Amino acid sequence: MAELSDGESKKTQPAQAQSDAGAALAGVRRDPTAADEAYDIRIGRDGTWYYHGSPIRRLPLVKLFATVLRRDAAGDYWLITPAERGRITVDDAPFVAVAVEVAGTGEDQVLTFRTNLDHVREAGPEHPIRVAFAANTGEPSPYIRIAEGLDALLSRPVFYELAELAVARDGRMGVWSHRTFFPLDQA
Known part of the structure; x- marks a missing residue:
């Protein structure tokens, strides 16, 4: 069975789960005048993020994008920042x-x-x-x-x-x- 963390105790994991849950779910205020865009970003079924068809290899950048990832009621996926909102493609699950x-x-x-x-x-x-x-x-x-x-x-x-x-x-x-x-x- 795989370890969940490198050397971290189980006692710290629930706090971390709450911490990254807050980051992932924190509401993002958006400029109401900003236009919706379509980003050429795709998340493959294996979890790989692509930009213009090439894998994004910088994990910190992917993690940053994931903090502003949302799904709307219609099932579309969006990256939402205060300045802009862009639709992305997700093959299966993000x-x-x-x-x-x-x-x-x-x-x-x-x-x-x-x-x-x-x-x-x-x-x-x-x-x-x-x-x-x-x-x-x-x-x-x-x-x-x-x-x-x-x-x-x-x-x-x-x-x-x-x-x-x-x-x-x-x-x-x-x-x-x-x-x-x-x-x-x-x-």
Whole structure:
């Protein structure tokens, strides 16, 4: 199982989760006269950010962009700053969960996820896990809610770890976190 942080204690992680949640969700005041733009920025299914078709290799820059990323009610993704607002393309989800840590067992189990941009979230009512299934293939796409309207796609190794933890409840297979059951199979 992957570590969630380099040498950091578990006690500091919830505070960090709150800290980066605040940064990611902080309201951004915008100049009402600023025009909407379309940025040539795309986030690939693997979490790679692209500008004009080339990967953005500077992780601090990607993390900065992620702090102003929003999703509107129509499902469009935007980078919003006080000066401008630009629509971007997201292939699937803007983040990828690359590690999971398990604490406890049964209903008291807590699943803590880390994304490719170092967001740390504990699955539970505020950060639910859901699995969508492709209509044509039945292929699962598992997600965890990172912030309002913003999800992380669980990487295949992380999803396999969850599958190993799955238990039966009311005819469904799933996992517990923060006393909430999250089905992993199709209904």
